[in-house]
Amino acid sequence: MSEERSEEPVVEKSPADEGRADAEKADLAKTDPEKGRAAGDEAIRIEGLHKSFGDLEVLRGIDLSVRRGEVVCVIGPSGSGKSTLLRCVNLLEEPTSGTVTVAGNEVTDPDVDIDEVRRGIGMVFQSFNLFPHLTVLENLTIAQRRVLGRDRDSAERTARRNLERVGLTDKESAYPSKLSGGQQQRVAIARALSMEPQLMLFDEPTSALDPELVGDVLAVMRALAGEGMTMLVVTHEMSFAREVADRVVFMDGGAVVEEGTAARVVGDPQHARTREFLARVLDPAAARLPG
């Protein structure tokens, strides 16, 4: 299934994806048809999310849910609040109001142990944020050891397995500064995966990369999606969104303007703002033409 998804950059959903969605629906039907969707099957549920920085209202009431195994891409112009939305999911930003529920736990509940919630959520940043004073292997083992309490041997086994997934087994003793941007980002993905999260957040993972290094990172993400990882991805890579995303969400001015399958949102946008944005991203020259 993953193979088909990665090789065919199709706009329409492949039959395999239809099959997957059907299987999920069947799963739902087996459990409580009403509640199954709300609790068991939902990786993220965001309701009425508002976030202000001082007087600046950055998120103006976001409702969004991500099913388990789903890949959702968030697109939108700069400053529309995409990063803030993502950072509210693992509480790097504290929402002003509204609720965020991750795997059935309301993370916005003040009594919840936020460190424990974050353990289950991997986050990949635009600027990699590898720990420069640690080797690649240590970057991958430090949280396993200090947070999960794993011993060195098992932490290193997990780390090496994940380095293999991102194709960087030969770099384990290098320091981050010795790696290319693309390699650093793949290490960052492996670092997050080493905590065995149920959910991965990506904030423009390829925006800081030279164009020729983007492909390697996207390939890793594609494979991850193929393995059924739940992913919420902020990206400007439209081909990735079209090819991998189950759903695309277009944000502008702190609100969701439209959402739906990639084919619909990217291929046949309903709103003028979406069309305008897509025209600019897909063909930067077109945006400069009058009309």
Add this chain to the structure above:
Amino acid sequence: MTRRLTRRQRARVVRAVQYGVLVVALLVLVLAADWGEIRRAFFDVDVAKEQFPEIVSTALVNTVIYTVLGFVFGLTLGLVLALMRLSQVPPYRWLAIGYIEFFRGVPALLVFIALGFGVPLAFQVAINQYVTVMLALGLVGAAYMAETIRAGIQAVPKGQLEAARSLGMSQQRAMVSIVIPQAFRIVLPPLTNELILLTKDSSLVYLLGLSLGQYELAKFGRDALNEHRSLTPILIAGLLYLVITLPLGHLVRRLEARTAKAR
């Protein structure tokens, strides 16, 4: 008739005048000074010989011991103060700011005098002299080091803490494992400068009242000065300070070069 000079010609004239002034000053110094007296006062070979080995085996060693004690204590206290200064709890911040402002604003000399009198009064039991020295040098050093370390912690990019927290590390764990190690790399050059300053400040510990075996370089030199009526011991003591501080200064420059290259 005024001939305009080109810029290069003018620079040459200015340079010539600068060298001229230097030569005249040197000539005055050489001709006017009483070199016989100066030699007797500063370079008395017999007095010099008499200072060894004690000026090294006792005085230099004590200077190093005092400096290291003060530095280690000051660094520890400075780290605590820096973390208090950055704390979310306002009273901690106020305490740290009060401490830092006080000990940076008051002459170290006064702190030493106060401790020299205060410690024996405060603690009825006899306190080890080394402990008093460590307190005195460390209390003052900590105020400066706290600000250095705070700046270092703030210089670690915010993304580092965020990456650590998003891996599930607690705030404390993230500080200990991720932020502070990087902060120390950043502040290594200024901290080494702090060590140089502390080496010189250790000359104030005589105010705490020391016995003969506890003399450090400055006190040792002054004692010998009184005994021999010769500045030679002071000159030797000064040179021995340089033996400590020059390599440290060299180290600072190398560390700074390394940091510059890493960026």
